[in-house]
Amino acid sequence: xxxxxxxxxxxxxxxxxxxGDGSAYLAGGTTLVDLVKLEVMTPEHVLDITRLPLRGVAxxxxxxxxxxxxxxxxxxxxxxxxxxYPVLAEALLRSASPQIRNMATIGxxxxxxxxxxxxxxxxxxxxxxxxxxxxxxxxxENRMHAILGTSDACAATHPSDLAVALVALDASVHLASRxxxxxxxxxxxxxxxxxxxxxxxxxxxxxxxxxxxVPALAWAERSTYVKVRDRSSYEFALTSAAVALDLRDxxxxxxxxxxxGVGTRPWRLPAVEAALTGAPAREDAFEAAAAKAADGARxxxxxxxxxxxxxxxxxxxxxxxxxxx
Amino acid sequence: MEQASEPERGVSRRGFLATxxxxxxxxxxxxxxxxxxAAATAGPARAGASVVRVTLRVNGRERTLxxxxxxxxxxxxxxxxxxxxxxxxxDRGQCGACTVHVEGRRVLSCLTxxxxxxxxxxxxxxxxARGDELHPVQRAFLECDGLQCGFxxxxxxxxxxxxxxxxxxxxxxxxxxxMSGNICRCGAYPGIVAxxxxxxxxx
Ligand SMILES: Cc1cc2nc3c(=O)[nH]c(=O)nc-3n(C[C@H](O)[C@H](O)[C@H](O)COP(=O)(O)OP(=O)(O)OC[C@H]3O[C@@H](n4cnc5c(N)ncnc54)[C@H](O)[C@@H]3O)c2cc1C
Ligand code: SF4
Ligand code: FES
Ligand code: FES
Numbered sequence: 001x002x003x004x005x006x007x008x009x010x011x012x013x014x015x016x017x018x019x020g021d022g023s024a025y026l027a028g029g030t031t032l033v034d035l036v037k038l039e040v041m042t043p044e045h046v047l048d049i050t051r052l053p054l055r056g057v058a059x060x061x062x063x064x065x066x067x068x069x070x071x072x073x074x075x076x077x078x079x080x081x082x083x084x085y086p087v088l089a090e091a092l093l094r095s096a097s098p099q100i101r102n103m104a105t106i107g108x109x110x111x112x113x114x115x116x117x118x119x120x121x122x123x124x125x126x127x128x129x130x131x132x133x134x135x136x137x138x139x140x141e142n143r144m145h146a147i148l149g150t151s152d153a154c155a156a157t158h159p160s161d162l163a164v165a166l167v168a169l170d171a172s173v174h175l176a177s178r179x180x181x182x183x184x185x186x187x188x189x190x191x192x193x194x195x196x197x198x199x200x201x202x203x204x205x206x207x208x209x210x211x212x213x214v215p216a217l218a219w220a221e222r223s224t225y226v227k228v229r230d231r232s233s234y235e236f237a238l239t240s241a242a243v244a245l246d247l248r249d250x251x252x253x254x255x256x257x258x259x260x261g262v263g264t265r266p267w268r269l270p271a272v273e274a275a276l277t278g279a280p281a282r283e284d285a286f287e288a289a290a291a292k293a294a295d296g297a298r299x300x301x302x303x304x305x306x307x308x309x310x311x312x313x314x315x316x317x318x319x320x321x322x323x324x325x
Numbered sequence: 326m327e328q329a330s331e332p333e334r335g336v337s338r339r340g341f342l343a344t345x346x347x348x349x350x351x352x353x354x355x356x357x358x359x360x361x362x363a364a365a366t367a368g369p370a371r372a373g374a375s376v377v378r379v380t381l382r383v384n385g386r387e388r389t390l391x392x393x394x395x396x397x398x399x400x401x402x403x404x405x406x407x408x409x410x411x412x413x414x415x416d417r418g419q420c421g422a423c424t425v426h427v428e429g430r431r432v433l434s435c436l437t438x439x440x441x442x443x444x445x446x447x448x449x450x451x452x453x454a455r456g457d458e459l460h461p462v463q464r465a466f467l468e469c470d471g472l473q474c475g476f477x478x479x480x481x482x483x484x485x486x487x488x489x490x491x492x493x494x495x496x497x498x499x500x501x502x503x504m505s506g507n508i509c510r511c512g513a514y515p516g517i518v519a520x521x522x523x524x525x526x527x528x
Contacts, residue, residue: 098506
């Protein structure tokens with residue numbers, strides 16, 4: 001592990017002032033400490049932001065707002081989340097382990113790095129870690145990798161479950177830097193790898209995530225997060241589906257569908273949403289809509305099972321929601 | 326409350342070498358030894374400290390340490406405070422062997438930097454028993470054969486104590502889900518689930 005200095009600023013202004021070349025923010029540490037030990041990340045200054053007042057779960061002007069430093073476990077059990085947005089609570093509870101959820105923050109979760117084994121191994125080439133060094137995953141071990149949004153430079157999956165649920169709900173991230181504050185739709189926040197997989201999101205150097213907001217969506221009460229994985233718990237998704245349904249008189253009035261485990265970023269499925277809108281809440285209609293889930297997929301040698309698994313994951317989520325009273 | 330501040334030990338050459346050896350064991354590269362003055366003045370809220378002084382309450386006892394900011398809570402417990410009950414399995418957040426409580430919440434000590442814990446209360450498996458009287462969860466693990474080699478057991482027990490307090494011991498299914506952060510290579514899971522269930526029912 002490389003040496004670094006440590007500071008724990010008490011205010012956002014102080015944190016932004018201390019941030020600079022070679023600095024990294026530390027929240028729950030469950031990604032950062034891991035990657036610093038592996039020397040995948042080599043900050044010279046670690047800025048512990050856990051004392052910043054970026055807390056709180058509240059509804060403001062109808063929108064749910066979650067402070068960036070709220071812990072995953074607390075958000076999952078919060079009454080303003082668990083009741084109105086089951087998809088968020090379920091995505092959180094199906095992430096990582098209880099210990100990690102007690103540590104990890106919402107902001108850190110959205111910025112966690114890919115679990116691609118080559119990325120985590122400094123002895124390997126990896127375009128994301130060392131731009132231009134190559135991507136051994138494309139011809140090597142790629143069972144867990146993405147089938148959507150990949151490029152010739154990188155096919156790493158975005159690992160966050162929460163991000164998939166938030167993208168389905170049209171969430172935004174709120175950011176602060178020395179230049180001021182701004183908000184970005186989470187769907188636009190994440191970048192496709194293209195030829196620059198090292199650039200994963202729209203965050204500017206030194207910028208902080210201060211909170212996340214979710215616009216009001218009354219029918220999100222009927223929502224769920226289905227996650228398919230190799231173990232029944234404590235494992236990343238092979239495929240996952242975040243789905244919300246506006247269901248009235250046996251007809252789908254509107255739907256939100258996003259997929260995880262398959263994309264280089266959280267993957268919204270507008271074609272599936274459009275096919276569901278106006279359709280009867282029946283298995284055959286669900287199957288017809290889910291048939292579009294993997295449109296455009298480019299499977300690799302070891303993950304050719306993912307398109308079909310994704311379609312079935314979406315159908316399962318839809319059936320589960322239609323079965324709820 | 327017993328006061329066991331140990332600033333001298335913290336900045337002594339011997340103490341520091343033990344710390345940096347722990348950090349260096351994870352990777353090559355040893356930090357230069359800090360001057361005692363730096364160790365004495367660098368507080369956690371100061372920008373750019375390369376030695377951080379923290380006071381923790383470990384199992385009810387105040388301990389003050391001067392640490393390289395790379396030192397994890399796990400290494401601080403094992404290498405500096407001689408509390409070796411907390412185990413290092415993967416050191417990567419993947420096994421749960423290092424589970425301890427910080428401010429009553431179960432966390433992974435291998436991914437927690439000790440530098441951030443100034444003023445916090447830490448409970449390890451050594452802090453559960455009252456003298457010779459085992460904690461009810463410890464007793465249940467013995468009675469239900471909740472272990473084989475025992476390596477994962479301190480982490481399992483710390484997780485189980487928290488799980489019961491969180492109210493997640495409602496059914497075997499719930500126990501399995503909320504114990505999933507603790508891996509047992511011996512596969513002692515049936516005994517572990519039985520122990521958590523038994524301890525949960527006793528309250
Ligand atoms: C064994 C294991 C299993 C896991 N399984 C899952 C899983 O199934 N699903 C899942 O979704 N996740 C999983 N995770 C990932 C985990 O959820 C993330 O590591 C965690 O959410 C990161 O949050 P943190 O607060 O610990 O971030 P940190 O590690 O503190 O930070 C992560 C990154 O974000 C930056 N950062 C943090 N907060 C801010 C902020 N407010 N503003 C700007 N930058 C910031 C840091 O500089 C760092 O680069 C797993 C992790 C482990 C170790
Ligand atoms: S898939 Fe992306 S992260 Fe993995 S080795 Fe290739 S470039 Fe690196
Ligand atoms: S040693 Fe901490 S999780 Fe394995
Ligand atoms: S008892 Fe041996 S690892 Fe669990």
